[in-house]
Amino acid sequence: MTYPDQNPNGSVLHWRSGTVAHIRFNRPQALNAIDRGMAAAFHQACQDIAADPLVRAVLITGEGRAFMAGGDLDEMRADPQQAAAQLIAGMHGGIRLLTALQAPVVCAVQGAVAGGGLGLMLACDLAIAAEGTRFGVAYPLIGASCDCSTSWGLPRVLGLRKAMELALLGDNLEAAEALRLGLVNRVVAKDSLAAEAEALVQRLAQGPTHALGHMKQLLRSALERGLDAHLDKEAESFTQCAGTADFQEGISAFRDKRAARFQGR
Numbered sequence: 001m002t003y004p005d006q007n008p009n010g011s012v013l014h015w016r017s018g019t020v021a022h023i024r025f026n027r028p029q030a031l032n033a034i035d036r037g038m039a040a041a042f043h044q045a046c047q048d049i050a051a052d053p054l055v056r057a058v059l060i061t062g063e064g065r066a067f068m069a070g071g072d073l074d075e076m077r078a079d080p081q082q083a084a085a086q087l088i089a090g091m092h093g094g095i096r097l098l099t100a101l102q103a104p105v106v107c108a109v110q111g112a113v114a115g116g117g118l119g120l121m122l123a124c125d126l127a128i129a130a131e132g133t134r135f136g137v138a139y140p141l142i143g144a145s146c147d148c149s150t151s152w153g154l155p156r157v158l159g160l161r162k163a164m165e166l167a168l169l170g171d172n173l174e175a176a177e178a179l180r181l182g183l184v185n186r187v188v189a190k191d192s193l194a195a196e197a198e199a200l201v202q203r204l205a206q207g208p209t210h211a212l213g214h215m216k217q218l219l220r221s222a223l224e225r226g227l228d229a230h231l232d233k234e235a236e237s238f239t240q241c242a243g244t245a246d247f248q249e250g251i252s253a254f255r256d257k258r259a260a261r262f263q264g265r
Contacts, residue, residue, distance in 0.1 A: 003048040012041035014048060019056035019205045020198075021049045021103070028064025034116050035072035036083060039090025046094035050101060057205035058098065058105040059197055060124060062117075067107075070115025070138050088147050091116055095123045095149055099220065102213025104204040108197035110190065114138040119146065122153025125216060127184040128200060130193040133175045135183060140170035156223065157182055208246035214238075 001016040013024045023045050025032040032038075049055055062068050076083045098105050107124035109117075115138040121127050137154075139146055146154075146167065154163035158181055166173070175187045188196045204212070214237040222230060241247055 003045070003052075010041055011035070011038040012045050014045035016049075016052060016055060019054055020201050021052065021055045021058045023049070023058065023060045025060075025062040025068060028062075028066075030072065031066040031069035031112060032062045032064065032117070033069050033072040034087055034091060035075045036086045036090070038072075039087045039094075041090075043090040043093040043097075046097040050097045055101075055103050056207075056209045057103050057201040058101065059201045060105065060107045060120070061194075061197070062109065062111075064111075066111035066117075067109035067113050067133075068115075068117025068120065069112045070117060073142065091120070091148050095120065099123055099216075102209050102216070104201075104207075104212055104216065106197060106201050106204070108193055109133055109184075110193055112136075116148035116150070119148030119150030119153060122157060122183075123149045126200065126204075128186045128188060128193065128197050129175050129178065129184045130190040131175055131187055132190060133178070133187075134172045135175075135178050136172040137167045137170055140168065208241075208244070208250060210244050210246060211241045214241055 003014055003016070009026075011025070011027045013022075013026050015022050023042070025038065025042075027033065027035075027038060034042075049058060071084075071087060076087070104126065105124045107121045107127045108129075109121055109127065110130040110133055112134055113121055113129075114134075114136045118135055118137060137146070137150065139150075145151070151163075151167065154167060157163075158166065162181065165171075173181070173183065175184070178184050179187045186196070218230075218234060218237060221233070225233070
């Protein structure tokens with residue numbers, strides 16, 4: 001399914017295949033650098049996906065040699081503050097929608113992942129990278145602070161000290177180091193990235209979406225409340241999940257599997 005009013009040659013393509021929604025950045029000639037048009041199109045793509053009740057998983061990719069090389073510096077040089085404000089508004093609007101989805105969001109990256117591209121990747125629930133991918137905060141190189149949730153995601157994923165090092169020095173990380181630090185979940189061969197990412201989102205799409213959505217929000221909010229309050233939130237979420245058909249089906253499947261295992265002994 002292609003979402004309505006979409007330019008097939010636009011800077012952001014989005015469609016649904018079965019229960020998996022896709023967002024693909026499509027400015028390969030500019031290494032998918034974010035300009036105002038791309039930011040607005042990304043926000044619209046996220047709005048369409050958030051309004052689609054059939055979506056059970058989301059895959060975000062970038063066309064060409066790079067996933068995303070940060071913001072479009074030519075556009076921001078011509079009109080620094082206005083361009084930055086409009087670009088950020090579109091990207092942040094989309095990120096807010098993605099992180100609120102019940103459906104898990106996977107990011108598959110290659111080549112360069114810099115600036116806002118890194119922040120967007122951090123905002124996704126899972127990330128898979130091709131060998132040879134390079135990751136960089138990049139903002140210090142242009143005299144700017146972070147956007148696209150970069151400063152929110154880095155300390156949560158890396159810890160404060162390592163996040164400070166990466167953000168303040170602006171050094172790049174290779175894929176193997178990104179995997180070791182937990183910046184990405186998997187590193188795969190370049191020619192396997194598309195297949196591995198598709199297999200991962202298909203697996204997630206077959207899962208209990210309502211429960212996965214609750215799990216996402218519990219984990220994302222875990223550092224923002226004390227244990228007592230979080231225990232209450234866990235109890236509330238579990239009870240809501242227990243009222244779903246997925247819960248009943250899951251219990252039945254688990255019991256059948258356990259019974260088969262014991263009978264096989």
